[in-house]
Amino acid sequence: MSTEITTADETSEYRKLEESITMEPLERVRSEGDQELLTLNMGPHHPATHGVLRLLITLDGEIVRDLKPIIGYVHTGIEKTAEDKSYWKAIPVIERMDYLAYYFNAYAFCGATEALLEVEIPPRAQYLRVIHMELNRIMSHLVWLGTSALDLGAMSMFWYCFRDRELILDLFEQSSGQRMHTRYIQVGGVAEDIPVGWAEKVREFTTQMPSRADQYKAILANNEIVLQRLRGVCPLGEKELLELGVTGPLLRAAGNPWDLRKAMPYSSYDHFDFKIPVGTEGDNWDRFAVRVAEIYESVKIIDQALDGLPEGPWISEDRKVALPPRHELATSMEALIHHFKLVTEGFRVPPGEVYFPVESPRGELGCFVRSDGSSKPARVHMRDPSFVNLQATAPMTEGAYIADLIATLAMLDPVLGGIDR
Amino acid sequence: MPDAVGLELLAEELREADAASVIDTLHFRDKGTIEVSPAAIRETLARLRSKGFSALMSVHGVDYYPDEPRLGVHYELLDMSALDRLTIKLRVALDDPVVESVTPDWPTANHQEREIYDMFGVIFEGHPDLRRILMPEDYEGYPQRRDFPIGGEPVMFTVDEAHGRTYPQ
Numbered sequence: 263m264s265t266e267i268t269t270a271d272e273t274s275e276y277r278k279l280e281e282s283i284t285m286e287p288l289e290r291v292r293s294e295g296d297q298e299l300l301t302l303n304m305g306p307h308h309p310a311t312h313g314v315l316r317l318l319i320t321l322d323g324e325i326v327r328d329l330k331p332i333i334g335y336v337h338t339g340i341e342k343t344a345e346d347k348s349y350w351k352a353i354p355v356i357e358r359m360d361y362l363a364y365y366f367n368a369y370a371f372c373g374a375t376e377a378l379l380e381v382e383i384p385p386r387a388q389y390l391r392v393i394h395m396e397l398n399r400i401m402s403h404l405v406w407l408g409t410s411a412l413d414l415g416a417m418s419m420f421w422y423c424f425r426d427r428e429l430i431l432d433l434f435e436q437s438s439g440q441r442m443h444t445r446y447i448q449v450g451g452v453a454e455d456i457p458v459g460w461a462e463k464v465r466e467f468t469t470q471m472p473s474r475a476d477q478y479k480a481i482l483a484n485n486e487i488v489l490q491r492l493r494g495v496c497p498l499g500e501k502e503l504l505e506l507g508v509t510g511p512l513l514r515a516a517g518n519p520w521d522l523r524k525a526m527p528y529s530s531y532d533h534f535d536f537k538i539p540v541g542t543e544g545d546n547w548d549r550f551a552v553r554v555a556e557i558y559e560s561v562k563i564i565d566q567a568l569d570g571l572p573e574g575p576w577i578s579e580d581r582k583v584a585l586p587p588r589h590e591l592a593t594s595m596e597a598l599i600h601h602f603k604l605v606t607e608g609f610r611v612p613p614g615e616v617y618f619p620v621e622s623p624r625g626e627l628g629c630f631v632r633s634d635g636s637s638k639p640a641r642v643h644m645r646d647p648s649f650v651n652l653q654a655t656a657p658m659t660e661g662a663y664i665a666d667l668i669a670t671l672a673m674l675d676p677v678l679g680g681i682d683r
Numbered sequence: 684m685p686d687a688v689g690l691e692l693l694a695e696e697l698r699e700a701d702a703a704s705v706i707d708t709l710h711f712r713d714k715g716t717i718e719v720s721p722a723a724i725r726e727t728l729a730r731l732r733s734k735g736f737s738a739l740m741s742v743h744g745v746d747y748y749p750d751e752p753r754l755g756v757h758y759e760l761l762d763m764s765a766l767d768r769l770t771i772k773l774r775v776a777l778d779d780p781v782v783e784s785v786t787p788d789w790p791t792a793n794h795q796e797r798e799i800y801d802m803f804g805v806i807f808e809g810h811p812d813l814r815r816i817l818m819p820e821d822y823e824g825y826p827q828r829r830d831f832p833i834g835g836e837p838v839m840f841t842v843d844e845a846h847g848r849t850y851p852q
Contacts, residue, residue, distance in 0.1 A: 334817040341802075342826055346833050377712050504738055507791025518763075525766055614711050617741065617759050617770060628741050628759065640829070645741035645759070653794050682817055 299327065302664075306335045312409060312671065313678030317655075324663050329656045337682040344642040348608025349375050350449060352639060356629075357443045359644055360680030362405055365391075365398040366622040368447040370629035371642065373528065374618035375449050378611050378633050381583055385572040387451030388530040393464065393567045394437070394446060395529075396560040400471065401430040402623035403553050403560075410550070410672035411482060414491050419481065426474055429467050436460055449609075450584040451577030461568055468561045468568075475557045482550075489547070496658045496670040497545035506657070507650045510625025512674065515552045516544030522621035534566045546666075549673040583609050608637040617645075624648055624675055646680040690715035693734070693769075700730055716770040724773055725783050728758060732788075736760035736769055739789045744799035748829035752776040754803050758785070775805065784810035802827035 305316035314335035320328040340359055344352040356371045357364040369391060376383065408423030431441040437456050438444035446453050482488045500516040513520055519538045523531040539555035541548025577584045581600045590597035603609075611633040619628040625647030632641040651674060658674075659667045687710040694708045694717055704723035709716040719727045728739070738761040745755040758771040775782055784807035786792045796807045797816040804825035807813055815822060824831055 334815075334819070337817040339826065342831075342833060345829075380712070505790050507739060507789075509740075520763055525763070615716070615745075615757075615770075616712055617714075617757075617768075619740065619768075626740055630741070630743050630757065632745055641745050641827075643741075643743040643745075645743065649794060649798075650791060653791065 306332075312676055313681075315652075315671075315676065315678055315681075317667075319664070319667070321664060324665075326659045326662055326664055326667050329659060329667070331652050331655060333652070333678070333681050335682065336678055340683050341642050341644065345639060348637045349611060349639060350604070350608055352642065353448070354443065354445050356642065356644070357445060358679065359683050360622065360624070360627070360646060360648065360677050361442065362402040362677050363398060363622045363624070363627070363680070364443050365395045365447060366620055366627050367629075367644070368445065369395060369529070370618055370620050370622075370627050370644070371631070372447050372449045373620065374616045374629045374631040375611060375639075377616045377618055378614055378631065379449070379583060379609070381450050381578050381580055383529070384451055384575045384578065385530065386455075386574045387576045387578075389567045389571050390452045390456065390576060391447055391529050392531065392534070393564050393571075394434070394444075394452075396563045396567075397430050397433060397464070397467075399560045399623045400557050401427050403557055404430075406553060406623075406672075406675045407478065410669075410675075411488075413668050413672040414488060416482065416485075416488070419478065422474075422478065422481075426471065429470075433460070433463060433467065436463065448577060448584065450580060451575070453577075455576045461571070464564060464568060468565050471561050472558055475554060479554060491666070491669050492547040492550055492673070493545065494543070495546045495666050496662050496673075497543055498654060498658045499544060502657060503544070503654060506654045508625065508654050510622070510647055510651070511552045511556065512549060512625065512651055512654065514538065515541035515548035517542055522619055522626060526619075528620060531563075533570065534563045536560075536562050536566075546669055546673045553675075610635060610637050611639075619645070622647055624677065624680070625651060644680070644683060646683065648676040648678070648680040649683075652676050652681060686710070687715075690717070690769075693717070693731075696734075697727060697730060701726060714768060714770065716772060718772050718774070721773045721775050721782050724756075724758075724771070725785055725788065727771060728760070728785055729788060731760055731769065731771070735762040735765055736767070738763055739785070739791055740768075742785075742792050742795035742799065744803040744805060744827065746803060746827065746829045747774065754780050754805055756782055756799060756805060780805045781808055782806070783808050784813075786810050801825075804828070 300321045302319045302321055304319055306314040316332040318330040318332060319326055340355050343355050353368050353371060357368045359367050404423040404427045408420040411419030434444050435441045437460055438446040438453065500518045503513050503516050517540055519540045521538045524538055536559045539552045541552050585604055586597035586600050591601055613633050613635040615632045617628055617630045619626050627647055628645035630643040631639050634640040655674060658670050690708055690710050694705045698705050701723055704719050704727050705717060706720055707718040739758060740761045741759040743757050745757060747753050747755055752774040754777060755772055755774045760769045760771060782805055784796055786796060787809060794816060796810055797813060799805050800807060800813055801815040801818050802825060814820065
């Protein structure tokens with residue numbers, strides 16, 4: 263690979279190429295009236311873009327005429343890295359894709375691997391996964407609510423939401439040792455049983471969270487500025503959203519109740535009684551209202567899962583996949599061999615291809631895993647909802663004010679770690 | 684999920700419409716996969732759309748190294764009313780990795796086809812804006828191919844460029 267870029271000619275050529283990305287005239291550009299069109303670069307370090315997102319906006323006065331997202335600034339090649347690691351070692355890197363939904367990343371990957379292996383997951387592990395994923399969903403929505411309110415100028419909401427988020431991170435720390443990127447979900451189950459007293463702490467949180475959400479609604483939903491900034495702003499219909507592959511709260515805000523937890527239940531979601539909040543208009547207000555309503559539903563799921571938490575093992579007893587318990591190592595030769603084999607080489611997975619979708623806080627998170635029969639995946643791909651949903655930004659904001667673009671981007675809730683992977 | 688029989692019936696219907704379109708079917712882990720010829724991808728997806736598979740949830744690339752044809756593109760279809768999923772896949776050779784783009788019919792494929800082009804070098808004919816999406820525009824090579832090495836990536840910083848320095852190999 264030639265890497266020298268020392269001569270003046272080559273340098274200028276590189277710059278020209280860079281400019282061709284940014285300053286190329288955009289298609290569909292038209293000015294109403296005699297206004298001169300202005301091409302504006304926003305990002306990649308703009309605080310309102312929720313990460314390192316760069317937008318190239320064509321403005322007609324204050325009106326957005328066209329918009330191109332430019333991404334890849336935090337591309338870290340996680341999919342490629344995962345190909346070089348055995349399955350159980352790939353979980354931590356994959357967790358780091360969408361950094362607000364790490365339980366979902368880990369579950370999508372483990373679920374795909376489990377489908378290939380045809381491992382039976384103990385009921386207790388399924389319930390523990392549900393509890394953690396729903397806590398994660400609330401946590402993700404709280405970060406979204408705080409940062410979105412910040413974009414609209416409501417500074418205090420940010421602190422309130424992060425205060426409650428801390429409570430959830432403390433729960434994660436107690437059950438797994440880490441606040442973020444917990445590596446709690448394993449192939450075959452979960453890493454550890456929940457510690458003594460954890461369930462009570464979760465109960466404390468779930469009794470308090472609905473009243474907190476009530477307070478947040480009281481602060482925002484009756485605020486005239488918030489209403490003016492969100493109501494009727496940048497709507498997009500169900501048909502367009504489906505064509506663009508948009509899923510999750512954005513699709514539900516437009517009235518389509520598609521939610522994988524209900525439609526194609528996984529991990530015992532069919533055991534729980536919860537509702538799918540839907541909107542009617544598909545505008546920013548509905549996107550806001552649907553996510554806030556989902557917090558209450560997640561609390562309901564967590565409560566039911568704690569009530570019905572089955573006794574039993576929290577990880578599969580298949581020793582070819584899951585590590586044997588520590589105490590067996592001292593007494594059982596076979597356990598020692600399994601332990602050695604799993605830690606050094608990892609388990610081998612039968613060849614095949616599996617696509618495993620789950621409902622993440624942002625929509626359908628699908629993990630595609632191809633196995634060639636070895637102990638390392640031959641291909642891992644995440645269908646990240648943020649990556650696909652980002653395509654809806656341009657149709658949503660065409661003809662809107664640039665200030666509404668900021669609000670729409672906030673309500674889109676993109677996570678750039680997931681987009682760039 | 685279409686069962687093995689349902690999958691065969693579906694493949695038969697596709698074959699009736701275009702005898703050369705279906706190459707293979709596979710029912711694996713309760714899910715159907717139909718392998719189609721690259722030339723017939725757009726028509727096949729359009730036909731399946733009229734049968735209810737109205738949402739294209741994911742498009743992703745695979746490198747089947749060392750098997751031939753090496754590059755694969757997978758299309759994950761979803762039927763939201765029948766709660767059904769179906770994978771359509773195609774494979775193209777490395778020396779002629781050209782596939783017809785489905786972006787005109789399915790706008791969701793826009794970014795995803797760009798990612799496959801970026802990572803595997805599959806060229807989507809008829810794509811409105813086929814450029815690299817995650818890697819820098821002047822990047823050489825297709826990093827997700829199996830014979831592309833991990834690591835050892837030279838990093839270019841603007842400060843070095845200004846001082847006319849070369850980069851460590």
